[in-house]
Amino acid sequence: GENVEQHPSTLSVQEGDSAVIKCTYSDSASNYFPWYKQELGKGPQLIIDIRSNVGEKKDQRIAVTLNKTAKHFSLHITETQPEDSAVYFCAAHNQAGTALIFGKGTTLSVSS
């Protein structure tokens, strides 16, 4: 089945710096790749997603890139702010095309 690897597991940056989180997937048939932000004690919140027919998508300070050939996708956060501190999960569609398979998460800490 689908396997999603996410790196790094923890990331600490200074306010204003950029943060990059990378994920790889195993199933070449996967075609949908969302990113979720989860704050402590809350459910995951969808922040951006990308489908396999595009290579990049941007929404204000957040961008996602996809390399289908290499089977990896990345989340880019620019001008980080303390409120960006959270756990970020990448995910990919599994072989059945229904459920999402999640990476193990990245704990992002933005210090002011």
Added chain:
Amino acid sequence: GAVVSQHPSRVICKSGTSVKIECRSLDFQATTMFWYRQFPKKSLMLMATSNEGSKATYEQGVEKDKFLINHASLTLSTLTVTSAHPEDSSFYICSARDPYRQETQYFGPGTRLLVL
């Protein structure tokens, strides 16, 4: 984005009792909902896929008789943890698939279950 609610947000129960968790999609009809379990500082693990009007599909290793799922309407799915034990203590999160954007899933706020 779409709104998904869960109730209760947290519950404490005695070992051996059953607990029901509700998941509702508030502004769209969800033919498919998903139930996840999350341990502290861990990722989300899919437990089962809940389809309206049919039996749930459970992931390998998840006991269907222990985690009963009912999806009786297009806006409500319930997860019942039967004969709960301390090892069932966890954070249970549901998600609902947006029918107009087939792949997109919106998550509920989660339910913290503590079994004493």
